[in-house]
Amino acid sequence: MKIAAFNVRNLGMSKVNNDVVLKNLIKIVSQYSVVVMLEVMDTTGRAMKKFLRELNNYEDNEYDPYAMKSSELLGRSWYREKFVYFYRESEVELVDFYQYEEEDNVDVFAREPYIIRIRCPHTVVGNLALIPVHTTPEDAETELDALVDVVKDVKERWGTNNIMILGDFNADGRYLSKKKKGEIRIHSAPYHWLIDDDVDTTSSNKNDNTYDRIVVYGQTMLDAIVPSSAKSFNFQKAFKLTDEQTLSISDHYPVEVELKTGQKQKAPRQKRTETKSTKGQTQRKGNCCLTLLCLYDTVFFFAYFSFVQCHSNTNRTTEEEGEHNRITEEDCDNEKKERRDIKHTGQEKTFGQMKQPDC
Structure with missing residues (x-):
């Protein structure tokens, strides 16, 4: 310098x-x-x-x-x-x-x-x-x-x-x-x-x-x-x-x-007003930026769509598992009620002969 x-x-x-x-x-x-x-x-x-x-x-x-x-x-x-x-x-x-x-x-x-x-x-x-x-x-x-x-x-x-x-x-x-x-x-x-x-x-x-x-x-x-x-x-x-x-x-x-040069760093530069000689270059740079922006938007859309779909599937699975659990609990309750009815009515079915519920 x-x-x-x-x-x-x-x-x-x-x-x-x-x-x-x-x-x-x-x-x-x-x-x-x-x-x-x-x-x-x-x-x-x-x-x-x-x-x-x-x-x-x-x-x-x-x-x-x-x-x-x-x-x-x-x-x-x-x-x-x-x-x-x-x-x-x-x-x-x-x-x-x-x-x-x-x-x-x-x-x-x-x-x-x-x-x-x-x-x-x-x-x-x-x-x-x-x-x-x-x-x-x-x-x-x-x-x-x-x-x-x-x-x-x-x-x-x-x-x-x-x-x-x-x-x-x-x-x-x-x-x-x-x-x-x-x-x-x-x-x-x-x-x-x-x-x-x-x-x-x-x-x-x-x-x-x-x-x-x-x-x-x-x-x-x-x-x-x-x-x-x-x-x-x-x-x-x-x-x-x-x-x-x-x-x-x-x-x-x-x-x-x-002065002797050292490790080069990027010094701040002030943006200059566009001139006629650089107008074409500026426009080309703008087109490149627009293309990259479009690509970015496309990738973002597909990523977001995949996320929403995956999240929706996960919710459905969770809801189905919840429904299954509710059915199983209802079966257990019905089975217990049936045992009490047998005991009170004197039916000859024993507990060992009955189908054991999965609960």
Whole structure:
């Protein structure tokens, strides 16, 4: 199961209405079971609804659709953005979510993490909490250090150690030196950084910084990662795009990682509305169901008829046996009465000469 974080750089209606940008964004997202988009500037929500609709109309996504979960607009000033998750319903179930809130008189995060908990039954971990990050470049060190408090809050709320932190950390270059990175609490055990410092996560040719990262908490999560799967996805190279086309999509590459698969279980899937392309299939399935129902009714009728007939025969037998018993009892009574009559009238028949009744 592949998970990704992607800073899509000012994603709003103008980019969604751009056919080239939309097509390539859909191709990128379709590679992942779960992806969280950063820097979504969709104030009304219409852009993301359109993106989800187009995403689920793309190739096989129609039969294996995505669902979406979005935060509110986050930020300190007029500049605000959203965290938006897209996840395949066949592989992932959204279990819970919440907006992290800092304590009173504390304002470390420019955009507080919008955290979700998912059930992923095809993986070895089974469930997972995702903490998205988009730090302010100038405050990257402070915000990253404070993520320890966010992890503590998640553990206390949900009682899980299966935690992944992912997004645009701004954890390189002039924003965070290697020395400062080594001093933040999230950089030491039990935290494990999966994206190495030599990985280029920017699509611009002007630098090769590793701004975007994925961090997991604890040895269990580290063991659940497919070796060498943590990397950036160079969509310019994969899709053979020009520099201009690439930057129109984003100045960042997605960062991704893959979880090891475990014992497969059937994840719940949401029923989709019938389309023209599947209408014939649906009708055929309906005919099959009707045939099976008719067969079931026929078998049930014969079984019920046999039961009634058997029950009727049993009742008749019982009634006949009862009648026989009543006749036998009457014979005994008559015989006893006859003996008394003989005794009183002095007839010469003795008891031994009389036929003994069967009673």
